[in-house]
Amino acid sequence: MTRTRIITGLLAIGLLAVSTMTFAPLVTDVLAHKGASGVVKIRMEAMKDMKNDLKKIEQMLEGKKSYSSAKVHKALDNIRDHAGAQMSKLFPEGTGQKPSEADPSIWTNWDEFKKMAVSLNHSTDEFRAKLPEKINKDALKSLQKDALGIRRVCKECHDRFRL
Numbered sequence: 175m176t177r178t179r180i181i182t183g184l185l186a187i188g189l190l191a192v193s194t195m196t197f198a199p200l201v202t203d204v205l206a207h208k209g210a211s212g213v214v215k216i217r218m219e220a221m222k223d224m225k226n227d228l229k230k231i232e233q234m235l236e237g238k239k240s241y242s243s244a245k246v247h248k249a250l251d252n253i254r255d256h257a258g259a260q261m262s263k264l265f266p267e268g269t270g271q272k273p274s275e276a277d278p279s280i281w282t283n284w285d286e287f288k289k290m291a292v293s294l295n296h297s298t299d300e301f302r303a304k305l306p307e308k309i310n311k312d313a314l315k316s317l318q319k320d321a322l323g324i325r326r327v328c329k330e331c332h333d334r335f336r337l
């Protein structure tokens with residue numbers, strides 16, 4: 175009896191550990207947004223959308239998901255919709271307080287920030303121009319490299335303007 179109880183207890187702990195592990199990323203995500211509201215929340219969600227879109231593209235290029243030209247274009251459209259003026263519009267002056275991770279230097283280097291937001295448009299356009307009519311293994315491989323061009327713009331701005 176006691177033994178069964180101990181085993182059941184251990185099982186429960188094990189299950190708890192597994193479920194905590196499974197949900198951990200979700201929990202941190204929610205916490206990261208805790209307290210964010212208004213335009214800050216909107217831009218965080220827009221950024222996360224782009225992250226998902228880019229991931230979708232990369233998974234198709236890596237063969238983890240089956241390639242669909244329509245889906246790649248759709249994801250690129252979504253990123254483009256969030257880029258450029260659409261993006262800088264979501265960073266009005268005075269919105270850098272916690273929980274935002276926006277570096278206040280955005281507003282002392284506004285032109286540079288705006289330019290980086292626009293370069294995201296260019297990088298998606300450049301990538302789109304490279305999409306071939308017919309996809310094969312070699313094309314996927316070289317597109318993987320090309321997609322890094324988009325990722326580089328995200329990273330450049332985060333290194334410069336995200337806390």
Ligand code: HEC
Nearest residue numbers: 218221222224225274275276290291294327328331335336
């Ligand atoms: C022009 C600058 C700029 C570009 C380009 C940019 N970001 Fe961001 N990103 C930021 C800033 C600033 C923040 C912090 C926003 C805040 O916390 O208020 C951020 C935050 C994020 C976050 C965290 C959102 C959250 O939930 O807190 C993710 C994810 C993200 N960006 C993904 C991307 C991806 C993917 C790209 C490229 C496709 C990209 N970003 C391009 C400036 C940029």
